[in-house]
Amino acid sequence: MTGIKVPVPPVVVGLGSALAVATSAGVTYAGRVLGLRRDGPDPLEGLDLAFAADRESVILSHDGIPLHVREVGPLDAPVTVVFVHGFTLRSASWLFVRAELERRWGPRVRMVFPDCRGHGDSGAATAEQSTVELLGDDIVTVLDALAPTGPVVLVGHSMGGMAIFACASRHPELFGSRIVGVGLLGTSAHGLTETGLAANLTNPIIDIFRLVIRYLPTVVGHGREIAKPLIGPLIVAGSYGPGRRSATMERFSSSMSLTVPLATMAGFFTALERYDERAGLATLRRVVATVVCGDHDWMTPLGSSEHMAQELDCRFVVLSGAGHMLIMEAADNVALEIAELVARATVAAS
Incomplete structure (x- = not known):
C-alpha cells in the first residue's frame, strides 16, 4: 500500500507553535528554580546504554x-x-x-x-x-x-x-x-x-504538560511529532535534582518518554x-x-x-x-x- 502524506492543518501548526513557546518558558522557569546545569564534563558520554538481558x-x-x-x-x-x-x-x-x-x-x-x-x-x-x-x-x-x-x-x-x-x-x-x-x-x-508538582497548579510545567497530552493528540494524528519537542523537556525539567546533570542521562531518560503512545500517556496521566x-x-x-x-x-x-x-x-x-x-x-x-x-x-x- 502506498503511503499518503496528509498536510497538517494550519490550526495544528499554530497550536504546536504556541505550545512550543509556552513550553520553552516553562522549562526555563523550572530550570531556574531547580538549579539545573549541564556544564562541565559528562561522565556517561560514549557509554553503551543498551539494556542487555539473559x-x-x-x-x-x-x-x-x-x-x-x-x-x-x-x-x-x-x-x-x-x-x-x-x-x-x-x-x-x-x-x-x-x-x-x-x-x-x-x-x-x-x-x-x-x-x-x-x-x-x-x-x-x-x-x-x-x-x-x-x-x-x-x-x-x-x-x-x-x-x-x-x-x-x-x-x-x-x-x-x-x-x-x-x-x-x-x-x-x-x-x-x-x-x-x-x-x-x-x-x-x-x-x-x-501532592508534589501536580498539586501546584500555578507551575507552568504541569499546566503545559496537561495541555499537550490531553488536547494535542485529539486534534489530528500528527500530534506525536508536534508533541515530541514539548514533552521531553517538560519531563526532564521536573525529574532531576539541582546541580550538574549528565546530558547523556537526560537524553536517555527523555528518549524513553518520547516512545510512549500519546493515548497511553494521556490515559495514565x-x-x-x-x-x-x-x-x-x-x-x-x-x-x-x-x-x-x-x-x-x-x-x-x-x-x-x-x-x-x-x-x-x-x-x-x-x-x-x-x-x-x-x-x-x-x-x-x-x-x-x-x-x-x-x-x-x-x-x-x-
Whole structure:
C-alpha cells in the first residue's frame, strides 16, 4: 500500500507553535528554580546504554495486552526481585541500578524487569486499559508466569510504586506469603493532584504538560511529532535534582518518554490524578519495606514519602540532592538500599 502524506492543518501548526513557546518558558522557569546545569564534563558520554538481558519473554495480561519482560540471574536463585518502572519510562530505566546490583550480588539473585502496559516493548493500552489498578494485576500475571514459587521482593519507582500499592489492595493474600518485601522509590499512596508538582497548579510545567497530552493528540494524528519537542523537556525539567546533570542521562531518560503512545500517556496521566490506594497500606505492613525519596523530588516530595513511611513503620531514606529520577541520578545509593531491603526480607521470610 502506498503511503499518503496528509498536510497538517494550519490550526495544528499554530497550536504546536504556541505550545512550543509556552513550553520553552516553562522549562526555563523550572530550570531556574531547580538549579539545573549541564556544564562541565559528562561522565556517561560514549557509554553503551543498551539494556542487555539473559532472557526475554512476552506474557499476556488478563485483558490481552502483551507484557514484555526481561530477566537476569539464575532461574533457581533463592530470591526474585521484580522491578516496576515509572510513568513514561520502561525497564531500561533500571539500567544503572541493575549494574550496581549485579556488581554487589553476582549470580545470587534473579532480577525481573517488565515493561508496563503501554510502555516500552509491551503492547499498547487504550485509555480504559491505562489504570494503576490494572498495573497491579499485571504484577500478579508476571509473578504467576515467571516466579510461581519462592520469595519475591517488589521494587517500584514512581508509578511502579503505585502499582505495588494497587497489587496490595487487590491481591492482599500474596503479601507475607509469596511477596516478602517491597521497595517504594519516589512514589505515593494517593493521587498526584494532592501532592508534589501536580498539586501546584500555578507551575507552568504541569499546566503545559496537561495541555499537550490531553488536547494535542485529539486534534489530528500528527500530534506525536508536534508533541515530541514539548514533552521531553517538560519531563526532564521536573525529574532531576539541582546541580550538574549528565546530558547523556537526560537524553536517555527523555528518549524513553518520547516512545510512549500519546493515548497511553494521556490515559495514565488521568489515572494518576485520580489514583488512591491508601487502603493498601495495611497490607504492606505485613512485609519488610523501605521508602526512598530524593529531597528535591517535585513529583512525589519528601513530605509525602515521610508520611507513607510513618504509616508503614518502615525504613525511610532521604537521598540528598536527588530528584524524582533518583534511580538514575543516585543509582548507587538506590542499589545499596535495595540490597539492604532484600537481605532483611529474605531473613524475615526464612
